[in-house]
Amino acid sequence: MPKSSDHEEQQETLRDRLIGLGERSFRKNYYPELQSRLDQLERFRRLLDSTLDAILLVELPSDRIIDANSSACRHLRYPREKLLTLILDEVVDLDRLAWPQEEDHHSAEMVSTVLRRSDGVEIPVEINISMDDFGGVSYGIVVARDISERLRAERALRKSEWEKALILESTEELIIYHDADMRIAWANRTASRALTVPDGPLVGRHCWEAWHRRQTPCHRCPGLGALKTGQPQKAEIAGPDGRVWLIRAYPARNEAGEIEGVVELCLDVTERKKAEEALRQSDRMKSEFVSTAAHELRTPLTAIQGFSQLLLTDEELSPAEQREFLSYIHEKSVALSRITTDLLDIARAESGEGLSFVKTPCSAADLAKQAEFFFRAFPAGHRLLVEVASGDSRLEVDGEKIAEVFENLLSNAVKYSQPGSTVRLFGRAAGDRYEFGIADRGIGMTPEQVDKIFDKFYRADASDTAPAGLGLGMSLVKTIVEAHGGKIWVESRLKEGTTVRFSLPLAGI
DSSP states (O other), X not given: OHHHHHHHHHHHHHHHHHHHHHHHHIIIIIHHHHHHHHHHHHHHHHHHHHSSSEEEEEEETTTEEEEEOHHHHHHHTOOHHHHTTSBGGGTBOGGGOXXXXXXXXXXOOOEEEEXXXXXXXXXXXXXXXXXXXXXXXXXXXXXEEEOHHHHHHHHHHHHHHHHHHHHHHHSSSEEEEEETTSBEEEEOHHHHHHTOBTTBOSTTSBHHHHHHSOSXXXXXXXXXXXXXXXXXXXXXXXXXXXXXXXXXXEEEEOTTSOEEEEEEEEEEOHHHHHHHHHHHHHHHHHHHHHHHHHHHHHHHHHHHHHHHHHHHHOTTOOHHHHHHHHHHHHHHHHHHHHHHHHHHHHHHHHHTOOOOOOOEEEEHHHHHHHHHHHHHTSOSSOEEEEEEOSSOOEEEEOHHXXXXXXXXXXXXXXXXXXXXXXXXXXXXXXXXXXXXXXXXXXXXXXXXXXXXXXXXXXXXXXXXXXXXXXXXXXXXXXXXXXHTTOEEEEEEETTTEEEEEEEEEBTTO
């Protein structure tokens, strides 16, 4: 019995010692380590909750969400309790995702997709998916980053770049960027079309190769000036095709203020230069016209005043002298009337009012006879040869206006040819038109004079010895012919003579 009692006492003492050792081990060793682990887990949880990325822990293969950080709840607008009842496909568009292979437990690359919020709104995100095993269970870790702002910024940048490209490529100006060596680094389409080089691409060439087909710099190059001085420069230069360009060059600087190249804006001013020259020529011709008109008007007015004064004051004039003076006054008054009519017709045409026509049917032979009548009124000394084709070619014209055409053309033929020479008037049907021509063997004109013959106020011979005239006749003739639907042109050789042809539509065609 004592032995039995001793045995039981020994067992109880051993049990107490084991329990005591266990309690002491738990308190002194295991509990502090566990608390430290719990503190680390809590800090890690706070770290995950503070990140802006949404993080989901998914159990595989069920895809059930078993944990989520605060950002995931905020992005998806779900309370944590509700979110932990969903599967991954309900909050992430998995159609674009490629899950990593089962044996791959490393991070997969970022994949674009969308998160589905509780209100149905989709949020564009980039997702990183990785897999891990714990306690024999597979888990997926999904990290989603909201890229809405980035996509908006990218869209805004693309739109801005598109708008800039649209402006640069659609403008009529040539826009060229040169590097620090004055080589063309970029050019818009307008520049590429205007400055093609014969033996290769435009980019990489010096600007003087493109503009002047030369291998050395041009001293007037505005781009080179802007590069050297650091100040904007401009100049007008002629391009390879003869057009005139106004070039404005601006130094291009980097963030440090250093000049890295030059931007040139080139505007085609060819038409403007032509217009300016035409305006100068017009002003010059108008000045000449005013001087000539004053002379042309003063001469008959002086004669009219002088002879009318003689008729009024000299009572001893014979009837023959009186008739002579009255004839001279009548002749000069007719000349004044013709000048006034020409001026009024030109003024009407320029104002857009147009000439007033009264068209009636007539034959080509009738118009030729009318021209013969006017020719007989010219001073004697010239012969008129009429060669109008036989046949009843009918036209519908304003007889008086066409008579002005013949009068002007015949008058010029007489003025600019030698006395006694022959002026030829011919006509023939040509398809749906009838063509008239008046030819002389006079002094003729140069090609430059022919080009300007229809200009207002232009006179081929403006010298002091030239025949009288205001330089309006041929301009008025052209206006009348074209108003009838016709055409007029001039053939002339210097010292050999001039032929003026004009055509009118046949009636009923």
